[in-house]
Amino acid sequence: MKMKFVRAALLAAASPIVLAGGAFAQTAGEPGAQRQLEVITVTAQQREQSLQDVPVAVSAFNQAQLENSGIQDIKDLIALAPGLMVTSTQSETITTARVRGVGTVGDNFGLESSVGVYIDGVFRARNGVGFGDLGELERIEVLRGPQGTLFGKNTSAGVLNIMTQQPEFEFGGQAELQVGNYDLRRLSGSITGPIVEDQLAFRLFAVTNQRDGFTTMNLRDGGTTTVTDSENQDYYSIRGQLLWTPSATVTGRIIADFSDRSEFCCSAVQWDYDPTIAGIVGMLGGQVLSPADPSARQAFANTPYQQDVTDWGLSAEFDVDFDGATLTSITAFRHWENERTQDVDYSSLDIANRLDGNFTDLDRFSQEFRLQGVRGNLDWLVGGFYSREELELGDSIRFGADWEPFLGILLTAPSGTPSPAGVSQTISSLTGGAVNIPVGSAITAGSGVNQDIYNQTATSWAIFTHNTYQLTDRFAITGGLRYTREEKDVTASFSTNSPAACAALEGAFGLNPVSGWVGATTGVLPDATVTGGAVAIGNICLPYARSGLDNTGYDQSRTDEEVSGTLRAQFDITDDVMIYGGYSRGFKAGGFNLDRQFNGPVTPGVGYTNVDTSFAPETISAWEAGFKSTLFGNVLQLNGNFFYQDIEDFQLNTFNGTAFVVESVDEARSYGAEFDFLWLTPVDGLDISGGYAYVNTEYQTITTTDPLIAALEGQSFSLSPENFFNLAVNYERDLGGNLITRMGLDTRYVSGYNTGSDNDPEKFQESFTVLNARIGVGSNDERWFLELWGRNLTDETYAQVAIDAFAQGRRGTAGADGGEWTQPRNTASYAAFLGAPRTYGITLRTRF
Structure with missing residues (x-):
């Protein structure tokens, strides 16, 4: 079945070329017979360049594409970008992006991102910190492969480069009302215009969103069970911008934003539950769904899943043009904080919980300078970067009465x-x-962790250069280097009611x-x-019950130095076809496991001393060869690449049923191919776009004493399907009388993959397809537009991530069989965080 799908996907990717060849052979030379592709400008190399001229594997989506597909946050982006995976677990703030199979489980804030998220040139410290309503979008670029030369650390797998709409010197605005099932109500609006003609303009955007949850929650309080819902939404966000052009050589953009979320999220449903465990839960007065039925979307708890998130920031970007060069300065400060409660065991039995003292505060200041110019055949860039991050994390897991x-x-x-x-x-x-x-x-109930506090500071600076030399009119070489130095310090205090x-x-x-x-x-x-x-x-002595760290705590520091870089060549075969190839190296910072860890020597009467929770940086060396083409009279854009990536010290965060274990995988690899196309068909108003990605991953060498991790050697990465296929069809037609209609359909297929970081076979997700569609009518001048839309129309039930149910049984001697998972399942039980079900609604949009 897998090979049949691969052949079908490749045929689908190739069919537009064949069809276009026949169609355009008939219409060539007929004036006005065909539309033309617009030039897509990207900043993948920190310069404004045409997408088709950049020797980087990048997909770019403009405002119309993003609006047509209903993209509002980074998780929605998977509908358009093949090879991209975005998942959430305990909280929507624990969101992780993966590119080419590479990413890091985000449940532990000590681990940073493999896929960097940049919004208006400012790096977001973790993927989950960048999760939220993005508002008015100008463009999103998905850069695949290491981007460490220009974007720095924590971009070893790729970059999501997001640009919001800028202020304009012409007065205007827009408003949007969206209503849908699950009582969705979203209202957004913006206004832009001049303050000082041709010198100072503003844009103000605001959005508020409420929606009921996707999961029916049976919340037990003593002997009473209340039916409510979880995975709801309740947030608002405001973003203000100023565009300042005091002279012909200076441009400044100042942005301030604020967001607030207060939501009941996120519960897990029973994925595959052992009847013995379910029987014990029932015997003690609790409840789980047995046999498990994820599609019922029934969850059970005795503690609410409340998440309260505040996110705000300020940034200023200035471009100053000199004779032959442009100086860019980006200064930013961001604050992010989260408080949450959680039923750790995802049953209505009172086993363990987080009720208070669970929070994350993250402050980050950054400053970047870039100087870029062109001298003869050389396009050069040099720059420097500095950041300081302060993270405070509080955790408090306590045992329940049951x-x-x-x-x-x-x-x-x-x-x-x-x-x-x-x-x-x-x-x-x-x-x-x-x-x-x-x-x-x-x-007894309430025993466990009184309060654990982790304080981590990270100071990072880098210098870099990135240059392209045009050897001939058709042949160019690009080279770049970046030196990064980072110092991290962590202190932690522990208080246990053992x-x-x-x-x-x-x-x-x-x-x-x-x-x-x-x-x-x-x-x-x-x-x-x-x-x-x-x-x-x-x-009996789970990590939350042990007192050995109470008198000693943590006091650790580490310094990492790394050189990343790239060397690429590109050759224009014709004016419309370019081939490229090269090497790039990126890295993700090392750090500390911000969880209880008992691996140091013990001083009697004192406790654990010299505990080492550190892990090494993750580095990726990638080789890539690809092509970019604009065919058949500029109506078909077809791009593709083949890649091979060696990964050293892959940072793996695994939940073993009671705690998170952070280990480094010595050697791993990822290889495959990626293709995407955009076709303006001969049918006026009909556009077809899509992509296919084949990704093969393997943990190659693992040296560890942890049998759970050692068992992964020779296996594929978790959350890494081999096959991705995306297809979007959009049609626009003039109805006359100043009316137009727009219709669209986009679909995403992924082959089966394991959702668990330990690759337990019970956590496997079978292949599935998600189908979205929309149809609307409005005025030609965009004064109003009414749209009916639906997402996941076939109501596919699929796991984002499946997990071991907390302390509710596990396989015998996990990992002891060398990775084949043949050991007895025993009473192992599993829960899962599900993807969104079928949603539908209407959107009314107006522009003025």
Whole structure:
């Protein structure tokens, strides 16, 4: 089936050429018979250039394309861009973009992005920080492959370069009202015009959006269950701009924006639940959907999923033209903060929760200078960059009232007589009867983390150059280098209300109770018994219950220095066909795992010292060869490329069912091909565009003591389909009487892929197709337009990410089979964060 689809996709990509050849052979030479493609200007090389002249794999979407496809945030962009994946998990602020299979699970703020998000020239520190309503868009560029020379660190996989509409010196504005199912109500508007004629102009944009949630939430509070919804939307955003042109040689653009979100998000549904676990949940008065039925979109919780996000920023960009050169300065400050609550176990059983003390505050200042000019055959650019980021993160996971009886049943189930008193029984057995804790007092509600606080600062600076030399009229070479130095410091304090069960084990066997007990029993008990006891202690003393960091905390620092660069050649075969090839290198900064980690030496009576939570930078070396063409009299644009990427120290963030584990994969690779086209058909007003991407990934070499990570060697990356296919058909027709109609359809197909960072086969998502459509009518002068639209019209149910249900069973000896996942599933249960269901509505738009 896979090969059949590949052949079909390649045939579909090639068919426009064949069809166009026949059609345009008939119409060539007929005056006015065909429309012409417009020149698409991009800034992929930090200069304004034609898309077809840039030797970089980049897709660009203009205002009309983005508006026709209803693109409002970076997640919507997957409808148009083949090879791009954007997913969210616990919160919409935990959003991750992937290009060519490369990306980083975003649940841990210690890890930075592989795909950089730039909005109006300003880098957003994490993909989730850049998630939100983008408002009025001028253009979005999707740059694929390492972009470290010009865009810097954290662009090792690619860049999403987003440009919003600028102020204009002609007075005008627009307003848009959107209503739809799930009680969607979105209202936006803007106004622009001159303040001082030809010198100072403004633009003001505002949007507010409310929508009910996609998931039916059964929220349990004591003995009462309330039915509500989650994954709702409730936000507003304001952006003001000034465009200042005091002289013919100076242009300035100043932007201020503010956004606020207060939403119930994000729940997970049961994806594949073990009936034994579901039975225990029910036995203790909780509820999950068993057997699991993701398409029912039913979720269960006893703690609300509340997210409150505030995001604001200021930026100033100035261009000063000198004789033969232009100096660009971009100064920016951004503040982002998030507070959230969460039901960690995604069931109505009170197992674990985040109720208070969970927040992220992120401040970032940046300054960039670029000087660019042309001297003879040389187009040159030099620049410097500085940024300082301050991150404060608070975390507080606490155990609920049902965790002790739930864990007790799990611990005693192998004996054949499962009992809610199992925690107390197990501790008595492990200590030889020396410790006896009353049932109900072993792990009380509210025990766990009082408050963990992480403070991280990152100071980064870079110098770079990027130059193109035109050797002949048709042959040019581009070369660039960037040196980056970054210093990171992190301090962390930990406060634990250690439950009596774990405190007793720490007292008996030391602050590392698992190794202490194993050491005491090795040679005394059979290996199977020792292993079973170690697992029991690990479950009783989860990271949130251990006190070994309370007196010591973290105090770590690291410095990374890296040289990235590019070398490319391009040759114009004709005025309409260009080929290019070359090498590029990018890197993503190293950092620290901002989670509890117990891997340092232990000082008795003090705690863990010299804990090392650091991980190395991720580097990508990419080779690429491609072509760009404008064919058949400038009515068909066809571009393509082939790529191969070597990745060193791939940063992998994996959830093991109770905590996040950050490891570096020594060697990995990604290779494939990407094609996109835009065809202005012989039918007046009918445009067809689309793309196909083939991406093959593999973890090649892994050196680690963690069997969960070691099992990935030889496997494909998670969230990386092999095949992507996008197709968009748009038709516009004049109806007479100053009326026009527009119709459009876009579809996206992806082949099957694993959604879990550990590649557990239960987390596999089968191939699926999403279909969107719209039809509208309005005036030729754009004074008004009314549109009926629908997204995911076939109501496909698919997982963005599937996860291990928190502490609710797992496979036996995870990863022990060397990656084949043949070990017993045991009681492993899974939840999933789903993609959006079918949505539909109407949009009324007016411009003046």
